[in-house]
Amino acid sequence: MSPRQKALFLPKKQGNFEIGFRSIPSPGVGQLLVKIQSAALNPTDYKSKDTGMFVTHYPAVLGRDIAGIVEEVGEGVDNFRKGDRVLAHGKFTNDFTAFQQYALTVASFTAKIPSSESFDSAATVPLGLDTALVGLYGNEFGAGITPPWTKSAGGHESKKPIVILGGSSSVGSYAIQLARLSGFYPIITTASPSNEDLVRDYGASHFFDRNLSGKQLQAAINKIADSPIRIVYDAISLPETQSVGWGLLANNGTLVLTLPASVKEDEGKERRVVQTFGNPHIPQNEKLCCSAWAVVERWLSEGTIQPNKYEVLPNGLEGIIGGLERMRLGQVSGTKLVAHPQETQ
Ligand SMILES: NC(=O)c1ccc[n+]([C@@H]2O[C@H](COP(=O)([O-])OP(=O)(O)OC[C@H]3O[C@@H](n4cnc5c(N)ncnc54)[C@H](OP(=O)(O)O)[C@@H]3O)[C@@H](O)[C@H]2O)c1
Missing domain, CATH: 3.90.180.10 (Medium-chain alcohol dehydrogenases, catalytic domain)
Structure with a gap:
């Protein structure tokens, strides 16, 4: 060579x-x-x-x-x-x-x-999937929910709503697919209308045009979720998407961001904002990402992850x-x- x-x-x-x-x-x-x-x-x-x-x-x-x-x-x-x-x-x-x-x-x-x-x-x-999974399942850089591929998982999130802003982005697409694996329902997402079929194919149950105003989006999404929204994964994390996500989040909820926060945590309501970091090579993510990479081949061959x-x-x-x-x-x-x-x- x-x-x-x-x-x-x-x-x-x-x-x-x-x-x-x-x-x-x-x-x-x-x-x-x-x-x-x-x-x-x-x-x-x-x-x-x-x-x-x-x-x-x-x-x-x-x-x-x-x-x-x-x-x-x-x-x-x-x-x-x-x-x-x-x-x-x-x-x-x-x-x-x-x-x-x-x-x-x-x-x-x-x-x-x-x-x-x-x-x-x-x-x-690789990067899209790791960023989505650290954001959902990471303790330090994510919402810290139980990974559905581990033995201790058992439909923890079943029938709970989740909002994923930016479902047609790479990170958003993997967040939708992992949310489905975790059992969330409804899985509510935003994208351009041209990507509605794509995000539904990934597993979104509800789609909204990302060009709606923040107020319109919040009103439409609140109508769909019949229990408190405890996780919003904002794959886009621009100031305007962050404020939509923050406005939707219930008490004790977590807003997961891919970029630095422009919204401020309000301690009284105990809502968290966490900026994720999809790098598997750092000690905080190593164990979680190792366990996921061990099943990536199976996820791909079975179509769990598209x-x-x-x-x-x-x-x-x-x-x-x-x-x-x-x-x-x-x-x-x-x-x-x-x-x-x-x-x-
Ligand atoms: N923290 C980390 O470790 C980490 C890791 C990876 C990525 N990131 C960051 O995460 C962001 C997403 O990365 P990516 O690779 O997933 O991006 P990407 O796939 O390149 O994102 C493109 C998509 O963004 C969507 N989009 C743009 N503005 C939107 C809005 N206002 N609402 C909803 N969707 C919108 C577009 O949707 P439509 O075409 O449907 O309109 C487009 O499909 C980037 O800022 C990236 O730098 C951070």
Whole structure:
């Protein structure tokens, strides 16, 4: 194998992306080397480019969502073999990121891709799913409800209402699917009317046009929920969606956000606001995410979790540049953009 690979570099803070070469790393204990076939794009990637968020060293290679083929297995890994098709949640360190042709992955946050799924569909899963699951089930970065895949779970949330604002976003789509797994009902969501069928397909029982005013949304949603709404997952977390979510939340409820809070907690009513952090590699999330990654292959093969719709970008890693720009401009709807690093010229 060539010791060098192509990668999409961000040379400096707020710099311009450029294609370059870097060496192919070797897997350490508990790690895999993966030849990346599909890398999905996330809003975090353009935000990292614009603000330096999560970047500790330059030149930086970004990208968190990896799908590919295992090339080499590190010491202590006995559940993967060379040639396995896998998806993995990357890390914020150049050897472990997605916008390159080879990356290391941490075996506990890597899963085999069932034959029913492509590399492209599998690449849409890692960050979106982890963010949804930490937001619902995480104790520190989430609402702390019982994960439905653990033995102690037993229909805890059955027949309780949940609101997921932004159901057609990647994070929102996985939040809907996990809410269904947890037994919530009704599952109420917002999106553009063009995505109504999509969000219903993910498992939403009620859909509202996200273009309604805050007041209209609150009134419509309150009519549907016949018991107090104790969890609102705001996948969008703009000030206007946060205030809708906050307005809907019952006493003792939790508003889960994906971005910093603009609403203020009111101690008297004991409502919580929590900003989630969908990174499985931090100690606070490790145990929860490990237990979920152990069942990801089954979730995908049984259709419990349906990956996002996707669009493949042209020109390998180069295509990521225009894709991130479209995301920044809000031109991507109900779809994950995916690049093929091996097709880089
Ligand atoms: N805290 C963390 O760890 C973490 C992790 C991942 C993502 N995030 C953040 O979470 C947010 C969502 O990420 P993502 O990857 O899920 O985004 P995404 O898939 O790129 O989001 C695009 C979707 O957002 C929807 N949307 C935009 N404004 C909306 C509104 N006012 N109401 C309802 N839906 C709206 C659009 O819906 P329509 O087209 O249907 O209108 C579109 O389908 C981003 O800000 C991201 O940076 C945070």
